[in-house]
Amino acid sequence: MSSREVRLQPADSFDLIRLLARSQNDPRKAVCELVQNSLDAQASHVEITWLAEKGDRVLRIHDDGRGIFPELEREDALCRIATTIGHSHKRELTPSQRRELMALGKYGIGLLGFWAVGATMEIRSRVDGGDVWTLRLREEEAKAELERARPRRLTEEPRFTEVTIRGVHEAAARQVRPGRLQAYLASELRGQLLERDVAIRIHDRVARGRAVKEFVVLPQRFRGVPLESLDVLPVAGGEEARVELYLVSMEDERRGLVSLACGGTTVLDDITWIEGNDAPRSPWDSGRFEGVVDFPELDVAPGTRRGFRPDARSEAFLAALPTLEAQLAALLADDEKRRQEERDKTLARRIQRVFRRIPRHLPGYDLFDVKSRSGAATAAFPGGDGGAALADTAAPRGGTEPSVADEVEDAAPSELLFAPGPLAALRVTPQRSRIPPNALRVLRARALDADGRPATPEPDFAWRLEGPGELRGDRARAEYVAPPFHGEAVVHLVASEGTSRCEAQAAIEIADDAGAPDAGIPEPIPVHAAGEPWRSRMRERAWEYNTAHRDYVAASASEARRLRYLVQLFAKEVVLRNFGGDGTLLERMVEVLTYLDESDASASRGTSPET
Numbered sequence: 001m002s003s004r005e006v007r008l009q010p011a012d013s014f015d016l017i018r019l020l021a022r023s024q025n026d027p028r029k030a031v032c033e034l035v036q037n038s039l040d041a042q043a044s045h046v047e048i049t050w051l052a053e054k055g056d057r058v059l060r061i062h063d064d065g066r067g068i069f070p071e072l073e074r075e076d077a078l079c080r081i082a083t084t085i086g087h088s089h090k091r092e093l094t095p096s097q098r099r100e101l102m103a104l105g106k107y108g109i110g111l112l113g114f115w116a117v118g119a120t121m122e123i124r125s126r127v128d129g130g131d132v133w134t135l136r137l138r139e140e141e142a143k144a145e146l147e148r149a150r151p152r153r154l155t156e157e158p159r160f161t162e163v164t165i166r167g168v169h170e171a172a173a174r175q176v177r178p179g180r181l182q183a184y185l186a187s188e189l190r191g192q193l194l195e196r197d198v199a200i201r202i203h204d205r206v207a208r209g210r211a212v213k214e215f216v217v218l219p220q221r222f223r224g225v226p227l228e229s230l231d232v233l234p235v236a237g238g239e240e241a242r243v244e245l246y247l248v249s250m251e252d253e254r255r256g257l258v259s260l261a262c263g264g265t266t267v268l269d270d271i272t273w274i275e276g277n278d279a280p281r282s283p284w285d286s287g288r289f290e291g292v293v294d295f296p297e298l299d300v301a302p303g304t305r306r307g308f309r310p311d312a313r314s315e316a317f318l319a320a321l322p323t324l325e326a327q328l329a330a331l332l333a334d335d336e337k338r339r340q341e342e343r344d345k346t347l348a349r350r351i352q353r354v355f356r357r358i359p360r361h362l363p364g365y366d367l368f369d370v371k372s373r374s375g376a377a378t379a380a381f382p383g384g385d386g387g388a389a390l391a392d393t394a395a396p397r398g399g400t401e402p403s404v405a406d407e408v409e410d411a412a413p414s415e416l417l418f419a420p421g422p423l424a425a426l427r428v429t430p431q432r433s434r435i436p437p438n439a440l441r442v443l444r445a446r447a448l449d450a451d452g453r454p455a456t457p458e459p460d461f462a463w464r465l466e467g468p469g470e471l472r473g474d475r476a477r478a479e480y481v482a483p484p485f486h487g488e489a490v491v492h493l494v495a496s497e498g499t500s501r502c503e504a505q506a507a508i509e510i511a512d513d514a515g516a517p518d519a520g521i522p523e524p525i526p527v528h529a530a531g532e533p534w535r536s537r538m539r540e541r542a543w544e545y546n547t548a549h550r551d552y553v554a555a556s557a558s559e560a561r562r563l564r565y566l567v568q569l570f571a572k573e574v575v576l577r578n579f580g581g582d583g584t585l586l587e588r589m590v591e592v593l594t595y596l597d598e599s600d601a602s603a604s605r606g607t608s609p610e611t
Contacts, residue, residue, distance in 0.1 A: 014142040017085055021112035027172035028184045029306075030113030034061050034163050035185060035200065036265065037111075041065025041161065044198055050178050051205035057168035059117065059176060063161055067127040074125050074133035075146065081111065081123075082135055082144045115139050117176065119167030124149060129158035178204040182215040191242075191264025191294055193219040222290045224248040224256065230327060235320045238297050238313050243324065245291035247335065256290035262298040267308055275318065283328045288335075293324075347563060348523040354567055355521050358574070368522055368538065368577065420456040421449035426495045426502035434509045437484045443506055445476040447495050459497035466490040469510070482510045524566055535590060536569040538577075545569055551594045568593050 010016040024030050031048075038046045043065030051058050069077035114121040114137070123135045136145040168176070175181075182202055186193070193200070200217035207213050224246035233241040248256035260268035268274060271293060272284040283289070295317050298308040308314055425448040433441050447455040463473030467489030470481040480491060491506045522543040524536075530548040537544055545566060546552060555565035572586040 017112065017142070018140070020085070021115040024113035024116050027117045027169075027175050028181065029188075030116045031059065031061070031176055031181060032185060032188050032265075033113050034111075035189065037163075038063035038065050038161065039189070039192055039196065039198060041067060046198065046200045048178075048181070048200070048202040049205060050176075050181075050202065053166070056166055057118075057173050057206075059165045059168055061163045064157060064159065065161060067159060067161055068123075068125055070127050074127065074131060075148070078123060078125060078133055078135040078146055082137070082146070085112065111137070114165050117168060117172045118165040119169075120165070122162075122164045122166070124162040124164070125160070126151075126157070127159050132156075178202045178207075178215050179212070182217050185217045186220045187259075188266045189217075189264065190219045190266075191261050191292065193217070195264060222246045223252060223254075224290055227331070230324065233293065233295075233320055233324050235295065235297075235313075236316050238316055239295075241293055241295040241317060241320070243291075243293050245289050245293075245328075247331070248288050248290050250288070250339065255287035257287075258284055258289050259292050260298075261292050261294040262300050262308070263296045264294065265300075266292075267298060267300050267306060274321075281325075283325060283332055286332060288332060289328060343559070344524070344526060347559075347566065350563055351524060351566055351570060352521045355570065355574075368541065368543070368573075420453040421451065422457075423447050423455040423459045423495060423497045423500040423502060424450040425452075426493065426504040428491065428493050428504045428506040430506065432507045432509075434511060435482055436512060437482055437486070437510055439482050439510075441480045441482070441508060443478045443480060443491060445478075445493055445495065445504070447476070447497075447502070455497070457497060459495040459500070459502075462494045462496075464492040464494075466492060467508075469508070480508060482508070486510050486512070521570075524570075535587065536566075536573060538573055543570065543573065551591060555594055565590075565594055 024033075035046060035048070038061065041063065043063035045064050047062045049058075049060040049062070051060070067077070069080060072080065111121070111123075118139070120136065120138045123137075124132055125135075126132045132149045132151055134145075134147055134149045136147075138144075185200065189200075192198075202215040202217065204211070204213045204215070222244070227245045227247060230243050230245055233243050235241055245258065246256070257269065258271045259266050260271045260274060270284070272280045274281060297313040298317070299311055299314065300308050427446045427448065429444050429446065430441075435441050445461050447459050447461075449455045458476075461473065461475055463471055463478045465471035465480070468483040468485070468487045469489050471491060472479045472481075478491065478493075480489070482489075487510050489508045489510070491508065493504050493506075495502045495504075522538075522541070525542055525544045526547045527544045528548045529546045532546060532548070535546055535549050535551060552562075552565065555561045568590045572583065572590055575586060576583050
């Protein structure tokens with residue numbers, strides 16, 4: 001078969017121009033393209049003005065750059081950009097040259113983006129004090145007007161370029177208002193603003209009253225902690241990608257985004273979707289990173305400047321990207337480990353805060369020997385019976401008395417089938433104490449019958465002190481005041497009623513560290529013991545809890561439930577220490593409490609969880 005070549009050409013060249021113009025549908029990006037042209041012309045000042053003329057909204061961009069084709073006369077220069085749409089004098093630059101100049105234009109169609117903004121665009125240009133020429137383009141019109149214009153004022157600069165868009169569309173006006181445009185340019189041109197010595201200001205001539213009338217475009221500030229060690233990404237066979245990333249806090253409500261840029265201009269808002277995957281790309285989708293990855297060798301899509309053309313350079317970049325992603329994933333893992341350690345420390349402090357009340361309201365309970373950070377045991381009571389330091393009830397001499405709860409005597413016995421019997425046993429609470437010098441300790445006597453009930457009638461009590469300090473006894477209550485130095489004392493008590501006589505005693509240690517409010521309350525230590533049935537245990541003066549137990553996993557759905565679960569486990573350990581037993585029933589109770597929903601429990605009481 002014979003064949004012949006056919007040269008491709010549009011049936012209507014203006015239809016092709018229309019297609020190129022309509023490819024830009026974001027008015028902010030269209031304005032950004034015009035500002036980009038000012039930066040490409042090495043402008044040091046760019047003034048953007050939002051104003052109203054004859055009832056129409058107008059946007060004007062004025063710069064002091066070297067101008068459009070500065071080597072040509074103004075008439076020829078403006079004529080050239082109108083007759084060479086689709087071609088750019090920047091097209092032949094190498095990627096490194098374009099990065100050095102930060103000139104991304106390659107297709108010469110950026111000017112046509114004004115169709116997305118307004119009805120007409122005028123370009124006024126002047127170089128070296130020569131004549132001012134104006135090129136006027138209209139939306140949906142195939143012809144442009146070119147004319148010599150007079151300077152508007154005698155002081156008008158000898159070199160400038162000014163682009164004015166008139167008849168701004170209503171839909172576009174909402175997006176290019178000064179405040180919104182400032183934020184967009186600060187993000188879109190961030191890389192170039194950091195590298196260039198350029199000032200960009202937006203003036204609002206429409207605002208009235210006390211509204212802000214001038215906006216300065218500064219490089220967008222990223223949130224989080226800078227990852228300074230990750231500053232470049234090597235790309236095989238090409239230039240390095242510049243990396244600027246920040247780790248965003250988990251507590252920050254706004255999700256972090258990392259953009260992809262080329263030569264300082266954003267080409268992809270979120271690198272999570274860099275390959276158009278159906279699923280988001282990790283770890284960019286975590287929301288924990290904010291910043292930009294800038295690779296200058298991308299072949300950027302024309303018109304919208306969003307996305308890039310697949311080629312050997314972009315494939316090399318995509319092949320190098322997993323190296324950076326692996327580093328970020330490891331960093332996230334380390335951060336999560338650190339956060340978990342912080343959560344565990346916070347949890348320990350909360351548990352200790354909860355159990356500080358125990359010595360006051362249950363002074364007969366002994367707590368634990370606590371393993372200090374140095375590895376030595378801190379005994380809350382002498383002899384290794386680790387009661388709490390009881391600082392809540394150990395007030396300095398002459399200071400505040402213990403709380404009202406400490407003053408309340410035992411309630412009257414309930415009506416029972418058989419009346420309480422005579423004196424058979426005697427207890428002093430607390431049996432062991434560890435208090436700081438000059439502190440006061442309240443002691444109480446409990447006279448019991450053979451069944452453990454308060455004995456009747458109440459016996460006589462005789463208190464006696466062996467060792468330093470002072471003791472004041474009043475029936476079933478006594479106050480011990482520690483001396484101003486270290487030591488040990490024993491309080492003896494004798495109860496007698498008729499021929500019955502019982503004795504008891506309480507040991508007191510005076511030490512400087514006894515005032516620590518968390519003495520006797522160990523920090524919880526997480527242990528991942530998969531397959532083992534225990535929930536928690538005391539081991540070598542440390543309290544361990546099993547993070548692999550199914551009850552712990554269920555309780556970890558929220559921090560509140562996890563705290564409640566661990567408080568219940570520690571309460572179990574306290575009861576076992578004081579009353580013994582194998583703990584089976586207590587374990588079962590914790591199991592049931594773990595799966596009780598607080599909202600259900602509140603509903604059964606007729607109240608809301610908040611109350």
